[in-house]
Amino acid sequence: MSSPTDFTLAGARDALRAKEVSAVELTEAFIGAVEAARPLNAFVTETPDRARAMAKESDARIAKGEARPLEGLPLAIKDLFCTKGVRTTAGSNILSNFVPPYESTVSQNLWDAGAVMLGKTNMDEFAMGSSNETSAFGPVFNPWRSRTSNAKLVPGGSSGGSAAAVAAQACLAATGTDTGGSIRQPAAVAGIVGLKPTYGRCSRYGIVAFASSLDQAGPMTRNVRDAALLLRAMASVDPKDSTSVDVPVPDYEADLERGVKGLRIGIPKEYRIDGAPPEIDALWAEGVAWMKAQGAEIIDVSLPHTKYALPTYYIVAPAEASSNLARYDGVRFGHRAKGAHDIADLYEKSRAEGFGREVQRRILIGTYVLSSGYYDAYYIRAQKLRSLIADDFTQAYKKCDVLLTPATPGPAFAVGAKTADPVSMYLNDVFTVTVNLAGLPAISVPAGATADGLPLGLQVIGKAFDEATVLRAARAIEVAANFTARPQPWWRAA
Amino acid sequence: MSAGAPKLLKGDTGEWEIVIGMEVHAQVLSNAKLFSGASTAFGAEPNSQVSFVDAAMPGMLPVINRKCVEQAVRTGLGLKAKINLTSIFDRKNYFYPDLPAGYQISQYKNPIVGEGEVTIDLADGESVRVGIERLHLEQDAGKSLHDQHPDHSYVDLNRAGVALMEIVTKPHMRSSEEAAAFLKKLRAIVRYLGTCDGNMDEGSMRADVNVSVCRPGGYQRFRESGDFKHLGTRCEIKNVNSVRFIAQAVEYEARRQIEIVEAGGTIRQETRLFDARAGETRSMRSKEEAHDYRYFPDPDLLPLVLERAWVDEIAATLPELPDEKKARFMALGLSAYDAAVLVAERETADYFEEMLKDGAEAKAAANWLNNEYFGRLNKAGLSLAEGPISPKANSAIVQMIAADVISGKIAKDLCDIVWNEGGDPRAIVESRGLKQVTDTSAIEKAVDAVIAAHPEKVEEVKAKPKLAGWFVGQVMKQTGGKANPQAVNAILKTRLGLPDEG
Numbered sequence A: 001m002s003s004p005t006d007f008t009l010a011g012a013r014d015a016l017r018a019k020e021v022s023a024v025e026l027t028e029a030f031i032g033a034v035e036a037a038r039p040l041n042a043f044v045t046e047t048p049d050r051a052r053a054m055a056k057e058s059d060a061r062i063a064k065g066e067a068r069p070l071e072g073l074p075l076a077i078k079d080l081f082c083t084k085g086v087r088t089t090a091g092s093n094i095l096s097n098f099v100p101p102y103e104s105t106v107s108q109n110l111w112d113a114g115a116v117m118l119g120k121t122n123m124d125e126f127a128m129g130s131s132n133e134t135s136a137f138g139p140v141f142n143p144w145r146s147r148t149s150n151a152k153l154v155p156g157g158s159s160g161g162s163a164a165a166v167a168a169q170a171c172l173a174a175t176g177t178d179t180g181g182s183i184r185q186p187a188a189v190a191g192i193v194g195l196k197p198t199y200g201r202c203s204r205y206g207i208v209a210f211a212s213s214l215d216q217a218g219p220m221t222r223n224v225r226d227a228a229l230l231l232r233a234m235a236s237v238d239p240k241d242s243t244s245v246d247v248p249v250p251d252y253e254a255d256l257e258r259g260v261k262g263l264r265i266g267i268p269k270e271y272r273i274d275g276a277p278p279e280i281d282a283l284w285a286e287g288v289a290w291m292k293a294q295g296a297e298i299i300d301v302s303l304p305h306t307k308y309a310l311p312t313y314y315i316v317a318p319a320e321a322s323s324n325l326a327r328y329d330g331v332r333f334g335h336r337a338k339g340a341h342d343i344a345d346l347y348e349k350s351r352a353e354g355f356g357r358e359v360q361r362r363i364l365i366g367t368y369v370l371s372s373g374y375y376d377a378y379y380i381r382a383q384k385l386r387s388l389i390a391d392d393f394t395q396a397y398k399k400c401d402v403l404l405t406p407a408t409p410g411p412a413f414a415v416g417a418k419t420a421d422p423v424s425m426y427l428n429d430v431f432t433v434t435v436n437l438a439g440l441p442a443i444s445v446p447a448g449a450t451a452d453g454l455p456l457g458l459q460v461i462g463k464a465f466d467e468a469t470v471l472r473a474a475r476a477i478e479v480a481a482n483f484t485a486r487p488q489p490w491w492r493a494a
Numbered sequence B: 001m002s003a004g005a006p007k008l009l010k011g012d013t014g015e016w017e018i019v020i021g022m023e024v025h026a027q028v029l030s031n032a033k034l035f036s037g038a039s040t041a042f043g044a045e046p047n048s049q050v051s052f053v054d055a056a057m058p059g060m061l062p063v064i065n066r067k068c069v070e071q072a073v074r075t076g077l078g079l080k081a082k083i084n085l086t087s088i089f090d091r092k093n094y095f096y097p098d099l100p101a102g103y104q105i106s107q108y109k110n111p112i113v114g115e116g117e118v119t120i121d122l123a124d125g126e127s128v129r130v131g132i133e134r135l136h137l138e139q140d141a142g143k144s145l146h147d148q149h150p151d152h153s154y155v156d157l158n159r160a161g162v163a164l165m166e167i168v169t170k171p172h173m174r175s176s177e178e179a180a181a182f183l184k185k186l187r188a189i190v191r192y193l194g195t196c197d198g199n200m201d202e203g204s205m206r207a208d209v210n211v212s213v214c215r216p217g218g219y220q221r222f223r224e225s226g227d228f229k230h231l232g233t234r235c236e237i238k239n240v241n242s243v244r245f246i247a248q249a250v251e252y253e254a255r256r257q258i259e260i261v262e263a264g265g266t267i268r269q270e271t272r273l274f275d276a277r278a279g280e281t282r283s284m285r286s287k288e289e290a291h292d293y294r295y296f297p298d299p300d301l302l303p304l305v306l307e308r309a310w311v312d313e314i315a316a317t318l319p320e321l322p323d324e325k326k327a328r329f330m331a332l333g334l335s336a337y338d339a340a341v342l343v344a345e346r347e348t349a350d351y352f353e354e355m356l357k358d359g360a361e362a363k364a365a366a367n368w369l370n371n372e373y374f375g376r377l378n379k380a381g382l383s384l385a386e387g388p389i390s391p392k393a394n395s396a397i398v399q400m401i402a403a404d405v406i407s408g409k410i411a412k413d414l415c416d417i418v419w420n421e422g423g424d425p426r427a428i429v430e431s432r433g434l435k436q437v438t439d440t441s442a443i444e445k446a447v448d449a450v451i452a453a454h455p456e457k458v459e460e461v462k463a464k465p466k467l468a469g470w471f472v473g474q475v476m477k478q479t480g481g482k483a484n485p486q487a488v489n490a491i492l493k494t495r496l497g498l499p500d501e502g
Helices: A009-017 A023-036 A048-063 A105-112 A160-167 A184-190 A224-234 A252-258 A278-293 A306-327 A343-354 A357-370 A376-396 A422-429 A433-438 A467-481 B066-078 B176-193 B218-225 B243-262 B308-316 B322-331 B336-343 B346-357 B362-380 B391-402 B408-421 B425-431 B440-453 B455-463 B465-478 B485-496
Strands: A043-046 A074-078 A116-121 A173-177 A193-196 A217-221 A264-268 A297-301 A402-406 A442-449 A455-461 B015-027 B090-093 B103-106 B116-121 B127-139 B143-145 B154-156 B163-169 B205-214 B235-240 B270-275 B280-286
Touching: A009 A023, A009 A048, A009 A224, A023 A043, A023 A048, A023 A074, A023 A116, A043 A160, A048 A116, A074 A105, A074 A160, A105 A173, A105 A224, A116 A160, A160 A173, A160 A184, A160 A217, A173 A224, A184 A193, A184 A442, A184 A455, A193 A224, A193 A467, A217 A224, A224 A252, A224 A442, A224 A467, A252 A467, A264 A278, A278 A297, A278 A402, A278 A442, A278 A455, A278 A467, A306 A357, A306 A376, A306 A422, A306 A433, A306 B090, A357 A376, A376 A433, A402 A467, A442 A467, A455 A467, B015 B176, B015 B218, B015 B243, B066 B127, B066 B163, B066 B176, B066 B308, B103 B127, B116 B176, B127 B176, B176 B205, B176 B243, B176 B322, B176 B346, B205 B218, B205 B243, B235 B243, B235 B280, B243 B270, B243 B280, B322 B336, B322 B346, B336 B346, B336 B362, B346 B362, B346 B391, B362 B391, B362 B408, B391 B408, B391 B425, B408 B425, B440 B455, B440 B465, B440 B485, B455 B465, B455 B485, B465 B485
Parallel strands: A074 A116, A074 A173, A264 A297, A264 A402, B235 B270
Antiparallel strands: A043 A116, A173 A217, A193 A217, A193 A442, A402 A455, A442 A455, B015 B163, B015 B205, B090 B103, B116 B127, B127 B163, B143 B154, B205 B235, B270 B280
């Protein structure tokens, strides 16, 4: 091992327990990597002092033989998770100085498991975006570059900072949140693993809300085992979140290597879309072949309402967001405009100054679709479609155990390439949004690369609360794909 | 029981009927707020009872308070209403500084309680049924304070998130008297149930009153068809916070509407404010300016699903309510009026029942309270709880009257003593020699003495038997008021040779 930052999460855990490395050494190495990765702009806030203090405590615990599951493991936290005493911005100007007096349940679970916080990662503003370009703190750059160009590429979004930080080995793993693909899409284009758990698996308490019925936290890691390890620590039923579900959290790692022999893998025909690069379909076909070779049964299935998923999503998510973001009014916390002459003026100025264009666009869309006279035509119809989309999966799961699809319609694209056209940006989530609408678990796992060397992912979608099978199938892909390429650390030279 | 007799109002062009519906906001009696653990106590320092959820901090989520749900169900059962086992919380979106989240969590299309009814008792002894449309749970907002600083407004979020029950009636009230009686009765019911303290001064109960006027017969056609076109355009008078103001507001508003229509104008559907000082209603905002609240189901909360068995459990613990109590009191021989007075407040009914438990006869106890004790309390400006005489003491007085131990007159004197000095009435009667004289020989002696001393009066009374009262007075004087009046009367009649009826 050339550097402690080369560890996987599980590898570092084992090395710490074997006392091959100390938590302080590990943490110092990552604090250095975070600093070195600054050109990527992956972090909004670095917390080296807190990291050192936590690492010290971890070493003490390890010495006493009291190591917890994630003892001494340095993680990055998406800046959507409220962290007590540490600024939490949601990538927005309106929260640029917001320091929460409370901790999100998911991050609390991680600290309770002994993890070390390196900092808060950059993200699309309020998690609205697929390229990390809507952040008020500037874009994040993908550690990966094309072999044929030095153009800076996006890391995907909205969890772009987390994806970049993991891919650049600036942390062992990171948390993300996924409302329409915000974990899986950046994971795919940054060559890492990203898992969106079943809705209700992880508590939403303390996570700045975007679209409450879709938001779900999940792990972003270097490999599938790490995702299993991190998910187990993040997940919990939470009395503070009425939508969290009391289903036992299994030891996902235990089952990981069982293979896919006899597993029925559904291939939904609707995920073959016109205009996608041929590499996407080719990778998908390869994935099917790998699974077949490992003894899985391949079954063709249909999810007939897939084509309505994106429009449905762009009604449901903005509708909820328009209401969720009403609290940012400049009255109690966050940005307050100066010189307002009355309360309406205060609202208008504070929100106009505090929210970026994409957020404003979605608030307007959401307000529109909920307005009297439009509610039935948009919101109610979208809810009906949402049920139909969920039912598509129910029907498919009568024939198969998991579904295998591409994760994204293409690789990472250049910064600025899609910012002028929101719809082309929204299309990045075409393979991922259905899963959020249906509340199901899904993982993106690195499976190959474009001719230019940019990573591509495959997606495994599972039944509700069956993350174990999703992880097992993803592990089989990981083994077969043997994707070991790493980005050249160009940012260190910068 | 009638459907409510219309009280006709006379206008310049003929007669008019009033139609009234009400939305009452009743604060749920609970220690914690509807979706947070913050306290609901009244009168705390501003912003001292605000959780992160109440302040709508980023990432905070509502969690339903089971106690508030139980209270809503209990109230629904008390209103003889349908309990909806599945109900849904919606967001009502609007911006205001005292509404931290930018939306109020309420129940819009699927309330927890459906149709029910309340029977109201009018002064003339008539009872009227008022239909309940629904009851739903919702959050209260905070309070904006505009009078604390020359150019700043302050916001107190102590109330923000407190659970309210919004109780909506059908337009079944026909006069200001009925509207006032309804609010009184509803208040009594929730207080009996212990689901709302009914303190209107503290804002625990406030009403939005919908008033319209129509020509005679219009309301009947509405009731038959359910078609609102038979009714006039309504105006909503917001936040009326006393029974008296409701009556005033309705009277004023009905008159205002009649004047407009009779002058050839039309009523604008609008929200109005009752100015208690001026005794008038004023326009707040018209329908055109109404908010678009963009209701939609709150995605942070799952549908509220109740188990039948739990509802049944609550039903089994329901106390006896005013109507049932009134019927039971009437079965004990009380008049409808007396029974209605006694059941109007649970404390009063309890006091009365304490007296019965202590041995007083129902009718006598009711008469004593209604005719004597309540009058004294009123005069002294005291509530029943503040009054100086215990139910046990009043019961003793009533029982002594019934057993002819003391006369009604002595009873009043005794009441004075107990009121001012306290003590056990029976002991006082004993120690101060207030016992009524029922020993006929003693009364005969006194009668004879009076007759002997006033021969001229004897002649007068023979001509005019009504003057016997003078003799009664004299005998009572001689006996220090302790003679049993019936015995005095009987002996006087015999001695003076008066006819049986005089």
